[in-house]
Amino acid sequence: MSQDSPLAKREHWGTRFGVILAVMGSAVGLGNFLRFPGLAARYDGGAFMIPYFIALLLLGLPLAWAEWALGRYGGRRGYNSSPGIYRIILKTRYAPYFGALAVLIPVGIYMYYVVIEAWCLGYACNIAIGALGPNQNIGEFFANFTGLKQDGLGFSGDGGWVSFFVLLCFALNFVIIYRGITSGIEWFCKWAMPALVLCALIVLVRVLTLGTPDPSHPELNVLGGLGFMWNPRTTGAGFWDSLANGKMWLEAASQIFFTLSVGFGIIVNYASYVRSDDDIALSALTSAAGNEFCEVALAGLIVIPAAFMFLGADGVLNTVTPPDGGTFALGFVTLPHVFSSMPLGQFIGAVFFFLLFIAALTSSLSMLQPAIALLEEGLGLTRKASVALLGFVTVVGAGFVLYFSKGLTAMDTFDFWVGTFSIYIVATFQIILFGWVFGIQRARAELDRGAEIRLPRLILYITKYIAPVYLIVVFIFFVYQEAMAKGTGNRFWALVHDPTVRLSVGFLALVLLLFCFITAASVRRWRRMEVAQPDDGGAI
């Protein structure tokens, strides 16, 4: 085997539990602890869980199994990057360029996610030292810390040290990623995930033992908070009216889709480092189950019940309902206020934001590895050179997001075009690739290889027929909804009229172009290697 071959320098996960924790860490993020509770509260709590679990079974798990299978299949043939893996399955000259998009997605998301990660760390530190407490105007703190009202605030002294926290998070991410798959990502996730669950349990015990925090409002108690979160009818609509709400089904499907990190190009990459005879069917299920446990069992009992006990139903609904409310309003304005009002709130608030920081860090780490894999196996760069090159690109991107902070426009634009729109495209491509090109027979053989559970054949038919249709319908509704939005809320309108949005999309297009060039160079290199060593990377 040639030393130049991708097969010659393969990395593997050290243990099976390690890869499960790493994938779980990648999936568990801010969406679990902030977006899910917000959606559940908006859509009648318990009623929301019906479309949520249906989407998990028909869309989330099939997509996860597909990604794990594609990843290990590619890894067995010496490829860890999406361009390489897509190329050996779909033998057209265009397939690797979908892979370039699958590399752009995690890198583009990393550029703004690391900034949010820095907010979490900044909030944890500020709450811990008492700089963000009951006497502070939390809305003003958020605006200053994030530069909400003025571009470039994060680079000035008024930004509340946000640049320092961003640099710290950058350093942490790149030190861990530089150490590699086993000594870096796996080692970190092995202690970070238990720490995350421990932090969540500490906050959970505090929330569930609050009783009735304000005796003058006896209705605002723990059972009321749980009822607000889980009763199937909390807003004006009846249960069946709620279920007939198409938007709720759409939001539930997208929540499942994003919470499992499918379509991000990350699971494909992580699964490619699994040994060829290791189980993937059970590992994928365990990772998804761990993610769901954090989301439903931990976040579902913490965030909304806590907010309800201090703000009441109207306060919570205002916080979680756009345009004034949303994930950021809930997480970075409302919850600090809630923690500052509860006994032991300073400690609990710091623990909660540290929990969010760990969740964000384990996710952001996973966003770097797909690009590192492409640079290493595509251009033949060393890990040091790959990390340096990716570091440069992501520093520029994160700096861009940090600078254009007014109204969080750059972050929002990155999130929409890379963190949502492109993900739908890649996920649709992947599920069609898996069900229709890879084929059901080969999919079954791949999923059963080394498997400790046999997946029902029905799953494969769901993957081939139902999941792609489900995904495409959700995507069409999503685009329709965005296209019909009024004024500045319309992303397509903003693309034409808002200079910051145009600049942000232009920047992302440049990064995509860069990854397309790298992919083109990689394909040329792989072809040369296949001609020279037909039994290596070309073992298709």
Add this chain to the structure above:
Amino acid sequence: MIVLQVDYSLTPAGWTFMVVSLGFVTILLVWSLARVLRKGHSDKLRHQLDEELTDPFDS
């Protein structure tokens, strides 16, 4: 948004949704972890499966 319900205490339906949702994800996680950790059994099953399922697409 108009909020009609004033008393938000957990109703029987709310308890049901909460217990079923939490129970489902917790049991799924515990069952999956138990299977992952049952190494002896799984190795045996894996060996059987490998004998049955040689990948015809691996060449």
